[in-house]
Amino acid sequence: MKVLFTTFAAKSHMHAQVPLAWALQTAGHEVRIASQPDLAEDITRTGLTAVCVGEPLLLEEQMQRVNEGLGDDAEIMESQAEAGMDMTETRPEMLTWDHVLGVFTSMTAMAFQNSCPERMIDDVVAFAREWQPDLIVWDTLSFAGPVAAQVTGAAHARLLFGLDLLGRMRETFLDLQEERLPEQRDDPLREWLTWTLGRYGAEFEEEVAVGQWTVDPVPPSMRFPVKQPFVPLRYIPYNGQAVIPDWLHEPPKKRRVCLTLGVAHREVLDGDRASIGELVEALAELDVEVVATLNEKQLAGMELPDNVRAVDFVPLNALLPTCSAVIHHGGSGTFQTALAHGVPQLIVPDMVWDTIHKAKQLERFGAGLYLHDVDNYTAQDLRDHLLRLLEEPSFAENCARIRREMVGTPSPNDIVPLLEKLTAEHRRDRGARGTVRGEQ
Template identity: 45%
Template sequence: MRILFVSLSEKSHLYCMAPLAWALGAAGHEVRVASTPLLTETVTRAGLTAVPVGHDHGIYQDMTSYRDSQDYETANWSRTGPDEITWDELRLRYELSVPYGFATYNDSMIDDLAAFAQSWKPDLVIRDPLAYAGAIAARTCGAAHARLLWCTDVWGRSRRTYRELMAQVPEEQRSDPLTEWLTARAEPFGVTCDEELLNGQFTLDSLPPSLRLPSDLHEVSMRYVPYNGPAVVWDWLREAPKRPRVCLTLGSSNTEGYGGDYVSVPDILDALSDLDVEVVAALVPAQRERIGAVPDNARAVDSVALNTLLPSCSAVIHHGGYGSYSTALAYGVPQLILSTSISDHELRGRSLQDAGAGIFAHHREADAEQVRGHVQRLVGESGYGEAAERLRAEAAAMPSPQALVPVLERLATER
C-alpha cells in the first residue's frame, strides 16, 4: 500500500506519528509524510520521506505577541460534554479557533496536498486530528482516512456536543464555522464536508482506555512508543541514581513558539534544592542558556531524550505536552503537570490526578513551595507509583504499531 501521513508543522505531533510510519515502512509499504516546509528537517531526521506542501504560516509570531492566549477560555477544550459547556461558549470557541488556528495551519497546504494525493494516489491517509487538509486530500483520491491523536479526543467529542446543542437552538440562530470553512475549501475539489470528513473513518488512539473520553467514533487502540527525537544514552545515564531522580522538562514548544516557558526553571530548582533527590533538568539549548548556576543536587543538561532518562526517574515535572505525558505513562513515572489551559492539557492532567498517578496544577497556581510539597508527595507516597504502574501496564497491553499494521491493511482495504 501507499500510506500518506499528514501532520501540522509541530515537532511533537510528528513524533507521535513516527513509530507507526516506521512500522508500516518496515512491513514493505510506501510511506510519505506531508506538512509545510517548516517540518521537513524533522521528518527527514526521523528517517522518513518528507513531502513539503504549501508555505509556512505566521502562527508563531502571533503566539509570541499573545502569550496569554494559552490561558484564554476559548483555547481550553477540556470541557466537552453538553453538561459542561453551553452552546454560546462552544460556538465562540469555533468562531475563534477556525480562522486563527485551524485555517492558519491548513489553508496553505490544501492545494498542494490535494494535487500530490491525486498524482501519488495513496491507499490510506493518516492525519493529525487538526490537519483537515489531509481529509480533503484523502477524499480527492478515494483513499481511506484515519486520524492519529496526540491528545485526548476533545475534537471529536466537542464536535458531537456541538451538533447536539445546535439542534436545540432555533434554526435562524445556528451557525457552524468549522463546516462553513471546510466547505469553502473543499468544494473546488468536488469534495463535500460531512462528519466523516471531520472525524475520519476511524481514529488511532494511544491513550490508555481508562484516560479517554466516551466516544461513538470507531476507535483503534495503539500503544504509545516513545520517540523524542535523536537520542543518546550518555555515560551518567548508565549508572543507577543514588537518590530518587526527578526529571524537570518543559519541552520545546513554548520556548520556540511562545517566546518562553510559563514556569521558571531556576525557581523550581531552588525549591527542590534541599530535598534528598537528584534533579535532572532536561532542557533544549535555548532554555539551558537562560539559567545560571544550579544547586548541588541538580544538573542541567540538553540533548537528552526523555525515553533515555525517564526509566531511571521516580517522578517527572513537565508542562503538560502529550509527548512528556505519554512517555511518563509508558515508563510508569508519577507526574507533576504545571500547565497552561490550552487544548486538552487540563483534562489530561486532571484525569491523571483522578487516577492517582500524578498531580495537576495550573502554572499560575503553583508557587515554589507548592511545587516542593508536590514533589515530596510523588516521591515519598507509594500510592502514586502504584497508580502509575497500573497505567503503564494498561498502556503496555495495547497493540504495538507493528501489531497494528495488519489491522490498518484490512481497514484500508475495506474502505
C-alpha cells in the same frame, strides 16, 4: 498500500506519527509525510520521506507574537475563553449552544485555517491526485488530509496526539445543533470545509471533520469517551535523533527527578509559564538528584544548586526509566512517555490544549499530582507535592497499573493488519478525483 501522513509544521506532532509510519513502512507499504517546508529536515531525520506542501508556517514566530500579548495563566485562560477558543470545557451547564458555536467559530478561523492554509491544502490535494494514496493518516489539526482523501477517494484516519478534545466537542456541537431550528444551525467548521472541498468539486461529509475512524494512543483509563469509531494504539515514545550521554549509563546515587518543560514548549511557545527559577529553588533542599532539561536561554543568570544537573537535551525514553518522578508542563509527549515507563508525574500545567485535563485525569487515577493554582504556588507547595510522589507508594502502584494497561494495548505493528482492512472497506473508486475550480 500507499500511505500519506499529514501534519502542520510542529515537530512534536510529527514525532507522534513516526512509530506508526515506520510500522507501516516495515510492513511493506509506501509511506510519505506531508508538511510545510519548516518540517522537511526533521521528517527526513526520521528516515522517512518528506513531501513539502504550502509555504513555511513559521509557527515559532507566530507563537512569539501571541506570547507577547499574554500574561499569566489566568489571563491566558480568560483570553482563550473571550476568543471562544476554549475546547476544554466539560461542565454540562457551561456547554450551551452559544459556547460550542463560539468555540468552532474561533477555532476554525484562528487555529484550523492558520495551521492548514489554503496553499497547503492545494498542494496536498495535488500530491494525492498524483500519488494516489490508499490511506491518509492526519493530525487532528491538519485538515488538508481529510480534504485530500475526500477528493481522491482515499480512506482516512485521524491520529490523535493527546486527548480527543475535538471529537468530544464536535459530538456536543452536533447534539445541540439537532435541537435548533434548521435556519439556526450555523456550523463554521462545516462551512469552511464545504467551501474548501467545493474548490475541487467534492462535497462535505461529517467524516471530513473527525475522520472515518480515529487512531487513539491514549491509555483507556485516561481516554475521553467519544462515539466515533476508534482504533486503540499503544503509545511508543519517539524523541528524534539522540546520543545517550555516558552519565546516564550509571545508576543514580539518589532518587532521580526529571524536570522538563518539553522541546515543543521551548521551541514553539518561547517561554516558561512556570518560572524556571522557582522550580529549581524548590528542588534545591531535597535529598534527590535532579536532571533538568534546560537550555542556555532558560538558564540565563541562574545559579544551579549542587543537586541539579542541567542538560540541553536528553531523550526522555532513556532518562525516565531511571527516575522516581518527573515534573513537567503537561505536554503530550512527556505525559505519555512517563505513563509508558510507570513514572509518577507532577504537572505544572501550561494551559495549552489538553494539559489541564491530562493533569486532572492523572490525579483522579492516583498516578500523579498537579499544581491547581499555577500562578500563585510557592516553592513549599511544589516540594510538598513532590515528596508525596516520592514517599507514598500508591502513586508508583497506580502508575504500574497504567503501564500494564499500555503494554496490553496493540502496538503500531499490531494494528497494521486492521488498518489494511479498514482501508479496503473505506477506500472509494480511484476515479473520485476533482480539480481546483478554474484549473479545468
